Amino acid sequence: MITLAVETSCDETSLALYSDSGEVCKEITLSQALVHHSFGGVVPELSAREHTRNILPLLDELLRTSPVDLKKVDFVSFTLTPGLILSLVVGVAFAKAISYALGKPLVPVHHLEGHIYSVFLEKPVDYPFLALIVSGGHTDLYLVEGFSRYTFLGGTLDDAVGESYDKVATMMGLGYPGGPVIDRLAKEGQPVYNFPRPMLKENTLNMSFSGLKTAVRQVIEKGSYRKEDVARSFQDAIMDVLEEKTLLASRFTGIRRVVIVGGVSANSELRRRFGLLQDKGLLEVYIPRPRLSTDNALMIAYAGMERFKKGVVAPEDINPEPNIPL
Numbered sequence: 536m537i538t539l540a541v542e543t544s545c546d547e548t549s550l551a552l553y554s555d556s557g558e559v560c561k562e563i564t565l566s567q568a569l570v571h572h573s574f575g576g577v578v579p580e581l582s583a584r585e586h587t588r589n590i591l592p593l594l595d596e597l598l599r600t601s602p603v604d605l606k607k608v609d610f611v612s613f614t615l616t617p618g619l620i621l622s623l624v625v626g627v628a629f630a631k632a633i634s635y636a637l638g639k640p641l642v643p644v645h646h647l648e649g650h651i652y653s654v655f656l657e658k659p660v661d662y663p664f665l666a667l668i669v670s671g672g673h674t675d676l677y678l679v680e681g682f683s684r685y686t687f688l689g690g691t692l693d694d695a696v697g698e699s700y701d702k703v704a705t706m707m708g709l710g711y712p713g714g715p716v717i718d719r720l721a722k723e724g725q726p727v728y729n730f731p732r733p734m735l736k737e738n739t740l741n742m743s744f745s746g747l748k749t750a751v752r753q754v755i756e757k758g759s760y761r762k763e764d765v766a767r768s769f770q771d772a773i774m775d776v777l778e779e780k781t782l783l784a785s786r787f788t789g790i791r792r793v794v795i796v797g798g799v800s801a802n803s804e805l806r807r808r809f810g811l812l813q814d815k816g817l818l819e820v821y822i823p824r825p826r827l828s829t830d831n832a833l834m835i836a837y838a839g840m841e842r843f844k845k846g847v848v849a850p851e852d853i854n855p856e857p858n859i860p861l
């Protein structure tokens with residue numbers, strides 16, 4: 536069985552062809568990072584326009600470089616929610632048009648479910664496991680007991696971690712997206728600032744990052760600082776919180792297996808830290824390769840395949856929503 540998958544929830548236009556045998560596994564992604572770079576974040580209207588401009592040329596490119604043609608597609612998977620509504624609309628309308636033209640079903644996918652299953656594209660993980668989702672819009676911990684069996688354990692009460700990276704980068708004039716550049720700068724910095732680790736010692740799986748952002752702003756506004764040191768100190772604070780809350784979730788549930796997904800899971804320090812926890816035998820850690828950490832249609836294809844096998848098919852009048860919970 537082969538699916539064509541469509542992902543346009545934020546600033547990546549991504550299409551994939553994927554078969555459940557794994558034989559067909561081809562993805563093409565166009566990042567809009569340069570378009571939004573000087574704005575410090577994704578501009579929704581520009582994002583929707585870019586998706587509209589690029590999605591058909593991207594399909595042409597995918598088909599040109601892939602061993603199967605569109606007629607072989609059994610169903611179309613697409614991201615339904617959450618995301619920027621204008622951006623989602625482009626992908627949903629596109630997926631509907633293709634499904635109508637082919638006479639093949641449409642399968643809606645939750646973007647966060649896609650992120651969780653990005654790990655499975657490399658190797659399936661045994662249930663139950665914990666999922667730490669760290670992206671531009673989400674910082675959440677879930678207990679996953681089976682496909683589509685998710686229990687929310689806790690998450691950020693304010694800013695998401697990726698959003699914090701992006702805001703701190705903007706404060707230092709580093710442009711959007713902030714994660715990769717702070718990741719790079721932090722390697723050259725010293726932890727000279729003792730930034731707050733909000734809610735670190737509280738016996739809850741909730742988190743908060745807006746106080747940390749304010750503390751960083753205060754240092755930056757004083758005017759004399761090394762970007763590398765701010766990046767390092769900020770990143771250390773973030774990682775301390777993510778590490779501690781994941782360990783706490785593991786203690787609460789008795790589960791050591793954890794998948795870490797979403798754009799921030801591309802971070803090199805996160806990978807190093809959680810690798811150490813695994814070496815100590817405290818956690819069993821699964822992180823997809825960096826290419827699959829950030830938004831991509833292959834993860835939507837994988838989740839779409841599982842959903843289709845369970846009989847999930849979208850009605851013709853399905854409409855995207857900015858924020859349906861997982």
Ligand code: KG4
Nearest residue numbers: 670671672697712714715798799802829830
């Ligand atoms: O999952 P994603 O591609 O899109 C959303 O669903 O939000 O995540 C994007 C976020 C951005 O905030 C970006 O700055 C962050 O992931 N990010 C990183 C790294 N690469 C991307 N954050 C920290 N370190 C990185 N290496």
Ligand code: ZN
Nearest residue numbers: 670797798830
């Ligand atoms: Zn995402």
